[in-house]
Amino acid sequence: VQLQASGGGLVQPGGSLRLSCAASGFTFNSYDMGWFRQAPGKEREFVATIRWSGGLPYYADFVKGRFTISRDNAKNTVYLQMNSLKREDTATYYCAKRKIRGTRGIVTTTPEYDYWGQGTLVTVSS
Numbered sequence: 001v002q003l004q005a006s007g008g009g010l011v012q013p014g015g016s017l018r019l020s021c022a023a024s025g026f027t028f029n030s031y032d033m034g035w036f037r038q039a040p041g042k043e044r045e046f047v048a049t050i051r052w053s054g055g056l057p058y059y060a061d062f063v064k065g066r067f068t069i070s071r072d073n074a075k076n077t078v079y080l081q082m083n084s085l086k087r088e089d090t091a092t093y094y095c096a097k098r099k100i101r102g103t104r105g106i107v108t109t110t111p112e113y114d115y116w117g118q119g120t121l122v123t124v125s126s
Contacts, residue, residue, distance in 0.1 A: 001025040001115040005095050008120030011085055015124070019080040021095030021117055029053075029073040032098040032106075034113055035080045037091035037122075044094070046108040048080060058106045063089075085124045092119040 007019040019035070034049040048059045048069040057069045068081040078095055096113035107113075 001097065003095050003097065003115055003117035005093065005117035005120040008093060008122045010123045010125065012126050013085060013087055013124055015085050016081070016083045017085065017122060019082065019093055019095075019120055019122075021078045021080075023076045023078070023095075023097065026097065026115075027101070028076040030101040032103075033069075033071060033078040034096045034098065034108075035069060035078075035093060036096060036110065036113075037089075037093045038119075039091040042091075044110055046110075047093070049098075049106055049108065050078065051106075052102060056106065058108070060108075082122070085122075087124050090122060090124045092121050094119045 002024045004022045011017050030052050032051050035047040036044050037047050038044040046060050050057045050069045054071050066084045071078040095117040097115040099114040
């Protein structure tokens with residue numbers, strides 16, 4: 001299994017970025033995918049998740065209305081569109097594969113995900 005995240009960079013407050021995560025080595029369209037982030041000195045935290053089918057996106061409260069998770073199962077890729085970025089969004093962002101395929105319910109904790117991308121750094125600064 002490989003997850004390759006990309007799209008991070010430096011952006012001004014209020015700006016936008018789109019992160020991508022290219023997946024390989026497993027049946028992508030059978031697994032929920034998630035995005036997490038980790039700021040320096042802080043624990044990794046849940047950002048968003050999307051069901052294997054592309055439905056039922058779910059977000060952490062602090063990104064609702066600003067971030068959108070989506071996926072293209074034909075391209076084995078999951079995305080995170082980030083708008084209205086704030087300084088506090090500065091972190092390394094990780095994509096992750098849910099451990100169990102096709103399971104009901106939404107999971108937001110790190111132990112429920114078994115493979116992680118290498119992370120892509122997002123810096124929001126003027």
